[in-house]
Amino acid sequence: MGRKALPKLNPSVDFSRNFLTAEKVPRPWDPEALFGRVAPLEIEVGCGKGLFMRTASEANPDHDFLGIEIAYKYSEYAGYRLAKEGRTNAVMVHGDGQKLFPEVFPDASAVAIHVYFPDPWWKKRHHRRRVMNETFSQQIERVLVPGGILHFWTDVEEYFDMTVELLHAHTKLEGPIEVNERPAEHDLDYRTHFERRMRKNELDVFRSQFRKPQ
Ligand SMILES: C[S@@+](CC[C@H](N)C(=O)[O-])C[C@H]1O[C@@H](n2cnc3c(N)ncnc32)[C@H](O)[C@@H]1O
Numbered sequence: 001m002g003r004k005a006l007p008k009l010n011p012s013v014d015f016s017r018n019f020l021t022a023e024k025v026p027r028p029w030d031p032e033a034l035f036g037r038v039a040p041l042e043i044e045v046g047c048g049k050g051l052f053m054r055t056a057s058e059a060n061p062d063h064d065f066l067g068i069e070i071a072y073k074y075s076e077y078a079g080y081r082l083a084k085e086g087r088t089n090a091v092m093v094h095g096d097g098q099k100l101f102p103e104v105f106p107d108a109s110a111v112a113i114h115v116y117f118p119d120p121w122w123k124k125r126h127h128r129r130r131v132m133n134e135t136f137s138q139q140i141e142r143v144l145v146p147g148g149i150l151h152f153w154t155d156v157e158e159y160f161d162m163t164v165e166l167l168h169a170h171t172k173l174e175g176p177i178e179v180n181e182r183p184a185e186h187d188l189d190y191r192t193h194f195e196r197r198m199r200k201n202e203l204d205v206f207r208s209q210f211r212k213p214q
Contacts, residue, residue, distance in 0.1 A: 006049070006077045018087060019079025022095025025104050034091050035064045043105070043143070044068065044114040045097035046131060050078025052116060052192045057082070057090035063111070065090040068097040098131065101139040108145045117194035120156045132163045134170045141171040144212040153179075153191065153207045155198045160206035167210055175210030 009015075026033045031041060040063045047053050047067040057065045069075035072094050079092035093100065118131040132152070140150050150173060154160050167173045181199075190196035198205050 006073055009077065009080050013080060013083055015076075015080045015083035018082040018090065019076055019092045019094070022093055022100055025093055025095070025100065027104060029104055029106055029109065031064060034066070035089060037064075039064045039089070040111040041066065041109060042112040042114065043110050044116070046070070046115060046118050047078050047092065048074055048117075049193055050074070050081055050092060051188065051190070051196075052114060053078055053090050053092065054081055054085060054087070055188075056114075057087050058085070061089060063089065067092045068095055068100055069093070070096050098136050098139075101136065101143060105143045107142050108148075110143050110148060111145055112149045112151060113140050113144060114151045116151070116153045116192045117155060117198075118159070120154070120159055122156075127162075130159070130162075132159070132166060134166060137163075137166050137171050137173075141173055141212060144173075146212055146214045148212045150175075150210040150212075151179075151208075152176075152210065153195065153205060155194070155203055155205055157204065157206060160208070164208075171210075173210035173212055176208035177211065179207035179209060181205070181207070 031038050042063050042065050044052055044067045047069045050067060053065055053067040067078060069078060069092060075092050075094035082090045082092065115131060121127055121129045152163055164176055184190055190199065195205055
């Protein structure tokens with residue numbers, strides 16, 4: 001299943017408030033510099049075109065959303081779309097989530113971390129390239145506040161099972177807590193573009209949450 005080319009960005013839209021490259025993320029972490037306030041933080045890793053970032057930041061104006069996407073064009077487009085919708089509580093970062101977590105986020109700094117449909121890296125010898133690995137799962141646990149939630153969805157059952165095993169073996173996160181499918185009320189009423197694609201193709205989606213103990 002290939003991806004369509006992204007629409008052109010209108011050069012008159014200033015999206016500098018909603019998009020930055022990894023080296024511009026403040027170190028030490030300073031949410032006020034990015035969002036102009038301190039609010040409960042949610043982080044998404046691997047945002048693609050940013051549907052979740054747009055819908056979640058609109059639905060939860062009291063939370064701040066930081067999206068990390070390694071593909072420059074997608075991160076830029078997602079930031080541009082946030083700017084077009086005038087969002088002040090959501091920022092896209094072009095970068096590698098696995099590098100940014102240890103460099104940027106303090107312990108217990110996020111109420112939720114979202115990982116939706118990470119690249120499956122199907123071949124066994126490529127599994128080590130998967131975003132969900134031992135080191136990153138421990139970073140997720142460290143960055144979540146007590147009671148914070150990891151949202152992990154995938155269409156690959158074997159990746160789902162591997163992640164459950166990984167989290168049980170290397171973290172104290174509790175789960176998987178099952179998440180039910182919700183009927184879509186309009187054509188973009190899906191958690192992400194990949195969820196939309198899987199459901200339109202009648203493919204399974206494995207949805208879960210894991211909670212950091214208090
Ligand atoms: C299969 S796509 C899913 C996109 C989106 N989450 C969705 O569900 O529609 C996986 C995305 O993760 C991004 N990605 C892969 N590794 C990453 C990393 N280490 N840090 C940030 N993004 C990453 C890829 O560029 C790609 O856009």
